[in-house]
Amino acid sequence: xxxxxxxxxxxxxxxxxxxxxxxxxxxxxxxxxxxxxxxxxxxxxxxxxxxxxxxxxxxxxxxxxxxxxxxxxxxxxxxxxxxxxxxxxxxxxxxxxxxxxxxxxxxxxxxxxxxxxxxxxxxxxxxxxxxxxxxxxxxxxxxxxxxxxxxxxxxxxxxxxxxxxxxxxxxxxxxxxxxxxxxxxxxxxxxxxxxxxxxxxxxxxxxxxxxxxxxxxxxxxxxxxxxxxxxxxxxxxxxxxxxxxxxxxxxxxxxxxxxxxxxxxxxxxxxxxxxxxxxxxxxxxxxxxxxxxxxxxxxxxxxxxxxxxxxxxxxxxxxxxxxxxxxxxx
Numbered sequence: 001x002x003x004x005x006x007x008x009x010x011x012x013x014x015x016x017x018x019x020x021x022x023x024x025x026x027x028x029x030x031x032x033x034x035x036x037x038x039x040x041x042x043x044x045x046x047x048x049x050x051x052x053x054x055x056x057x058x059x060x061x062x063x064x065x066x067x068x069x070x071x072x073x074x075x076x077x078x079x080x081x082x083x084x085x086x087x088x089x090x091x092x093x094x095x096x097x098x099x100x101x102x103x104x105x106x107x108x109x110x111x112x113x114x115x116x117x118x119x120x121x122x123x124x125x126x127x128x129x130x131x132x133x134x135x136x137x138x139x140x141x142x143x144x145x146x147x148x149x150x151x152x153x154x155x156x157x158x159x160x161x162x163x164x165x166x167x168x169x170x171x172x173x174x175x176x177x178x179x180x181x182x183x184x185x186x187x188x189x190x191x192x193x194x195x196x197x198x199x200x201x202x203x204x205x206x207x208x209x210x211x212x213x214x215x216x217x218x219x220x221x222x223x224x225x226x227x228x229x230x231x232x233x234x235x236x237x238x239x240x241x242x243x244x245x246x247x248x249x250x251x252x253x254x255x256x257x258x259x260x261x262x263x264x265x266x267x268x269x270x271x272x273x274x275x276x277x278x279x280x281x282x283x284x285x286x287x288x289x290x291x292x293x294x295x296x297x298x299x300x301x302x303x304x305x306x307x308x309x310x311x312x313x314x315x316x317x318x319x320x321x322x323x324x325x326x327x328x329x330x
């Protein structure tokens with residue numbers, strides 16, 4: 001009966017939805033100061049939320065849940081990504097880039113360290129309590145399949161969820177990268193994320209925005225025209241193919257070679273991890289895996305927080321909450 005009620009109320013959301021309340025939100029990521037972060041901040045502020053941004057000084061992709069314990073952060077030896085802070089600035093603090101709002105902070109450390117700074121220092125001073133929601137991302141590149149185990153974006157969301165905070169990992173296409181911090185694709189991702197936050201907020205009716213022990217992994221497709229939301233699962237199909245090679249220059253994937261060329265880099269004749277895309281077709285029972293779904297729709301996958309096993313109707317509950325989020329493209 002409860003599932004039917006949730007679906008019925010959610011279906012009428014666009015007609016009789018109650019007004020959403022302002023929420024306290026912390027944004028973090030593993031990329032640093034990016035166009036995606038700025039656009040998401042702007043979209044959430046437009047909706048009336050109180051927002052803090054706390055991100056790594058430099059790109060920390062692939063660092064997972066790493067934490068540099070008991071290592072004091074010295075003044076910066078080099079400038080942060082996109083001049084968020086300059087050499088000589090403190091190891092953590094307010095961004096010093098001209099024009100940045102006072103809500104933006106950086107940490108010369110890992111993604112989880114940036115999140116913890118946002119929670120323990122900034123949020124504690126601002127609100128005197130924990131935030132209502134943690135958003136990690138939007139990442140520059142989708143985080144789907146087994147690669148999420150090494151993702152700083154997903155790990156930050158997981159850290160928040162294990163700490164009892166509602167958390168969502170967000171990832172968009174690699175084309176959202178922009179040194180000028182105003183990529184139009186970022187604005188679309190930010191607006192769509194704000195829409196998701198609004199739906200979850202309205203459904204929560206003043207309570208927690210996600211169940212305890214439950215987080216979301218959201219991946220936006222490269223093409224954001226006429227977006228459709230679809231409940232997915234992390235699954236077993238992997239969009240990415242990684243492997244160890246003896247020589248990067250001789251054995252790296254075409255994707256790696258193209259990435260290196262685009263950045264004016266030369267792959268060395270040294271061992272390392274090669275990264276590329278999986279060209280194998282998914283099996284029929286993998287069609288709801290997020291590695292498949294994200295190519296044509298916004299993939300929303302439920303995640304268990306941490307390693308503790310908890311039984312709850314994950315996909316059924318999520319499907320009910322997202323019903324009516326958008327009108328599917330015709």
